[in-house]
Amino acid sequence: MKPILSEHDKHCIKKLIELGMFINVMPEKLEIGKGIVIAPCSDGDQFDDVYSHIAGVCKHTVTANRIHTVALNGGGMLMSDNLRQEYNADGEAMLRSIIAAVEIKGINDVFLYTHFPCAIAIAHGLGVVDQGRFLMMAKRRLKEAAPSLDIKCFFHLDMYDEKEGSSHKKRTYFMPKEMWKNDESLLPVLNEFKNLLFKV
Numbered sequence: 001m002k003p004i005l006s007e008h009d010k011h012c013i014k015k016l017i018e019l020g021m022f023i024n025v026m027p028e029k030l031e032i033g034k035g036i037v038i039a040p041c042s043d044g045d046q047f048d049d050v051y052s053h054i055a056g057v058c059k060h061t062v063t064a065n066r067i068h069t070v071a072l073n074g075g076g077m078l079m080s081d082n083l084r085q086e087y088n089a090d091g092e093a094m095l096r097s098i099i100a101a102v103e104i105k106g107i108n109d110v111f112l113y114t115h116f117p118c119a120i121a122i123a124h125g126l127g128v129v130d131q132g133r134f135l136m137m138a139k140r141r142l143k144e145a146a147p148s149l150d151i152k153c154f155f156h157l158d159m160y161d162e163k164e165g166s167s168h169k170k171r172t173y174f175m176p177k178e179m180w181k182n183d184e185s186l187l188p189v190l191n192e193f194k195n196l197l198f199k200v
C-alpha cells in the first residue's frame with residue numbers, strides 16, 4: 001500500500017515522541033540473551049526494516065541472534081480482541097503460536113509490534129494512538145494467557161511524506177508501559193490531540 005503521512009499524523013507522532021510515549025530502543029535494557037519471539041505485521045514493505053532493526057539490537061548484546069517470528073497481517077494488535085470479528089481467528093492463531101513458540105524454544109521475552117501506516121489499522125479507522133492502545137490491550141491479553149512472559153511493545157514508523165516526496169525514514173520506537181497503561185495515562189496525549197485536530 002502507498003503510505004500517506006498527513007500533517008495531523010506528523011503532529012501526532014511528534015507529540016508522542018515529546019511526551020515520551022515513543023522512545024528510542026535501548027538495547028542494554030532488553031533481555032534478549034535467551035532469544036525473543038517477535039510478533040510484527042507481515043507487511044513486506046516494512047518487515048525488512050523491522051527485522052534488521054531488532055537483529056541489530058540483539059547483536060549489541062548476544063553473539064548469535066535467536067529471533068523467532070510470528071507474523072500475520074495486522075501484527076500484535078490482532079490479539080487485542082478489538083478488531084472486526086473476522087480478525088478474531090487471526091488473533092487467536094497469533095496468541096497460540098506465540099505461546100507454543102516460547103514453550104518449544106524456552107524463550108521468555110516477547111516483543112509485540114504495530115506499525116504506521118498499516119493497512120489493517122487504516123481499514124479499521126485507527127489512528128496512531130489507537131494502534132498503540134490496541135497493542136497494549138493485546139499485551140494484557142497475552143499476559144493473562146501466559147503470566148510468566150515478559151512482553152514489550154514497539155511501534156514502527158515509515159515517515160514517507162508523499163507531498164515532499166522525501167525518502168522513507170523508518171524508525172522503531174519502544175512504548176514504555178507506564179505511559180500507555182490505561183486511558184488515564186493517555187489523557188495528556190488525548191487532550192493534546194483534541195487541540196491538534198483544530199489546528200490542522
Ligand SMILES: [Zn+2]
Nearest residue numbers: 041043118119
Ligand atoms: Zn501492517
